[in-house]
Amino acid sequence: MAQGFTVWLTGLSGAGKSTIAQALARALEERGLPVEILDGDVVRQNLSKGLGFSKEDRDTNVLRVGWVCQLLNKHGVVSIAALISPYRDTRAKLRTMIPRFVEVYVHAPLEVLIERDVKGLYKKALAGEISNFTGISDPYEPPENPEVVCHTHEETVEESVGKILAYLDAQGWLSQD
Amino acid sequence: MAQGFTVWLTGLSGAGKSTIAQALARALEERGLPVEILDGDVVRQNLSKGLGFSKEDRDTNVLRVGWVCQLLNKHGVVSIAALISPYRDTRAKLRTMIPRFVEVYVHAPLEVLIERDVKGLYKKALAGEISNFTGISDPYEPPENPEVVCHTHEETVEESVGKILAYLDAQGWLSQD
Numbered sequence: 035m036a037q038g039f040t041v042w043l044t045g046l047s048g049a050g051k052s053t054i055a056q057a058l059a060r061a062l063e064e065r066g067l068p069v070e071i072l073d074g075d076v077v078r079q080n081l082s083k084g085l086g087f088s089k090e091d092r093d094t095n096v097l098r099v100g101w102v103c104q105l106l107n108k109h110g111v112v113s114i115a116a117l118i119s120p121y122r123d124t125r126a127k128l129r130t131m132i133p134r135f136v137e138v139y140v141h142a143p144l145e146v147l148i149e150r151d152v153k154g155l156y157k158k159a160l161a162g163e164i165s166n167f168t169g170i171s172d173p174y175e176p177p178e179n180p181e182v183v184c185h186t187h188e189e190t191v192e193e194s195v196g197k198i199l200a201y202l203d204a205q206g207w208l209s210q211d
Numbered sequence: 212m213a214q215g216f217t218v219w220l221t222g223l224s225g226a227g228k229s230t231i232a233q234a235l236a237r238a239l240e241e242r243g244l245p246v247e248i249l250d251g252d253v254v255r256q257n258l259s260k261g262l263g264f265s266k267e268d269r270d271t272n273v274l275r276v277g278w279v280c281q282l283l284n285k286h287g288v289v290s291i292a293a294l295i296s297p298y299r300d301t302r303a304k305l306r307t308m309i310p311r312f313v314e315v316y317v318h319a320p321l322e323v324l325i326e327r328d329v330k331g332l333y334k335k336a337l338a339g340e341i342s343n344f345t346g347i348s349d350p351y352e353p354p355e356n357p358e359v360v361c362h363t364h365e366e367t368v369e370e371s372v373g374k375i376l377a378y379l380d381a382q383g384w385l386s387q388d
Contacts, residue, residue, distance in 0.1 A: 068286050080278045081258065083271060094260060101257045102279060109245050109288045 038107035040132045044119045045140035046169045048147045050186035051116035057195045069112045072099050087166035093124045100128040120168050122175040139180040142187040215284035217309045221296045222317035223346045225324045227363035228293035234372045249276050249292045264343035270301045277305040297345050299352040316357040319364040
């Protein structure tokens with residue numbers, strides 16, 4: 035069985051990580067690949083209950099998810115992680131833990147995200163009702179050399195997924211054997 | 212791909228959980244099954260850093276490992292967990308989370324474990340140098356209806372593994388398709 039790979043979607047809240055994760059999972063499953071999505075909210079419930087949003091706790095959360103990703107990869111499963119994962123050094127650690135690691139920067143300008151504000155979180159963060167909110171009151175360090183960048187304010191979900199699939203295909207990871 | 216299953220080894224420290232886990236993993240891999248061992252110590256480092264040994268923290272640890280086990284099972288991987296997992300109600304929760312759950316009680320009398328004391332932990336626990344030590348200063352609730360019981364003071368590792376394999380075989384889970 036071929037080793038799996040991890041597609042790690044990083045970016046601000048509301049940038050489109052979960053949407054891309056789901057569309058990418060469907061596209062990979064259609065190609066016969068086994069896929070598991072590790073989405074920030076689900077993960078916080080099942081793997082990281084009790085962790086907060088300090089740098090240390092965020093790092094623990096990210097590395098823990100990374101550990102599960104490589105465990106699945108080892109058995110041929112594709113892992114798609116959708117986590118803000120704001121710190122560059124922590125994402126660099128993931129790269130050393132996971133043999134086939136694809137960093138995807140899911141990006142839209144902050145003003146667009148504030149306008150979208152699907153979950154109403156930016157409004158609350160700007161009003162000071164949520165602390166440690168990435169992009170407002172907590173840092174986000176954009177990837178310097180991501181494998182793929184998706185500009186979700188300028189491209190459709192299909193276009194974003196297409197870019198990721200093109201990268202995976204170029205690595206020869208989309209065939210099952 | 213067939214769904215995987217979880218063999219959950221519960222029992223006191225030193226009873227032989229890790230030894231059985233490793234021998235069982237080898238036997239299953241020889242039969243062509245993909246296997247992952249989730250051993251207490253490794254898990255505490257990678258999944259549960261920061262958790263202690265209160266009932267609440269132990270339960271969180273056990274359920275977290277259970278979540279990873281079912282994730283692997285979903286993709287056809289056999290999970291072998293070797294954790295003290297002292298509480299009956301928590302193990303009952305695992306049973307509801309994991310479709311193919313095999314509870315194995317790895318047992319030897321406490322006096323035998325105190326005499327073995329491979330890691331020197333019982334000596335320390337009896338001297339009061341370790342608190343919350345299961346079997347000495349913390350409870351262990353033996354399984355009431357485990358699928359398999361291994362009496363490691365009376366049987367060899369091969370015999371213990373043989374019992375577990377016989378159970379798995381009877382379920383029809385040892386063939387790959």
